Amino acid sequence: MKFLLASLLLLTASAHSAELQVTQGDHRHTWSSAELLSHPQARDIEIPADVAYKRTMHYRAVPIAVLLDRIAPGDHLQAVALDGFAAELPAATLLATQGARAWLAVEDTKNPWPPLAKGKPSAGPFYLVWTNPQTSQIGPEQWPFQVATIRQLAPVAQRFPALPPAADASAEVQAGFATYQKNCMACHRLNGAGDAEFGPDLNIPHNPTEYFASDFLRQYIRDPQSLRHWPQGRMPGFSEQVLPPAELERLIAYLQHMAKRKTAL
Incomplete structure (x- = not known):
């Protein structure tokens, strides 16, 4: 509960730029949405059959691998969302550049994403999405949205x-x-x-x-x-x-x- 509240405070601390915490071993880096939107490797991508929205979506996104510069393919990571959803993710899948490729979609407050449902928030401010997910059998549980933290952990x-x-x-x-x-x-x-x-x-x-x-x-x-x-x-x-x-x-x-x-x- 303390972790969840801390993550919530982290994401609501600024009305203009949310923050994502990435922990790799003893190294911790906090990325603001503004930094990620202007990242040199940020791209506009299309996601057909988006898992959260159930339709084609377009995002400004950064390859997740560029945020994991201290991670090796044999490592294990976890993406934690604000509601307690905790996706277990093998690093090799996130670091892959062939087949399914993982991206961190970043919501721009100037152009917010639609709500997930009536009366619900959007999938932002950070959402792990995949291009060509079928090539690596990426399941819906590997599409965490409203992500607050990505952290390196020991295997399950x-x-x-x-x-x-x-x-x-x-x-x-x-x-x-x-x-x-x-x-x-x-x-x-x-x-x-x-x-x-x-x-x-x-x-x-x-x-x-x-x-x-x-x-x-x-x-x-x-x-x-x-x-x-x-x-x-x-x-x-x-x-x-x-x-x-x-x-x-x-x-x-x-x-x-x-x-x-x-x-x-």
């Missing part, structure tokens, strides 16, 4: 020992853990472990594999509103293009495995 398994499956777990379960990190950790914790402050814990008190019967868990992951029509519901559906059937089965295998590995809060 090292930071949160309560998350990895047992050492002798099957290859399917181990692969499911990777799918969980990519698609679920941005919103959820499991066994109380994780940085997200957005959605419920997926193992405590009950794992979804314990209360969803038959194929209803698969249906819920594909289209949450088809089971629980809730206007305030914010969980997105994961299509087969985003989460192929084989990956969905691996994710469920991991959740079933973790239902037997609950830890006390």
Whole structure:
């Protein structure tokens, strides 16, 4: 909560130029939106089928790699949004210059972006977007918006020992853990472990594999509103293009495995 409030204060400190904090090891740099908009590598880009706006959008953006000059491909990063959404991002994907390419879109207060919905703010002031995302299977959880901080962290398994499956777990379960990190950790914790402050814990008190019967868990992951029509519901559906059937089965295998590995809060 303290981190979230600090981030909120950071972004609202100036009515004219928001600030983004980038932490790489012991080095911390604060970028203002004005600095980023005038960055020598800033470009005007087009994003078809934008994840947040569900249509083609145009942004002034900087390649995220130029802000990560102290990061190596084997490192791990996390982008944290104002609402507690915490996207886990392998550095290699962010640093890539071929295939999918990551950009930091920067909102200009003189030309603000539209609201995400009626009565909602925009995706700004900072939004991680991708060109050619399909070439690297970039999922919707890797498009964090309203970003406050990008920081280098230790890998997930090292930071949160309560998350990895047992050492002798099957290859399917181990692969499911990777799918969980990519698609679920941005919103959820499991066994109380994780940085997200957005959605419920997926193992405590009950794992979804314990209360969803038959194929209803698969249906819920594909289209949450088809089971629980809730206007305030914010969980997105994961299509087969985003989460192929084989990956969905691996994710469920991991959740079933973790239902037997609950830890006390």
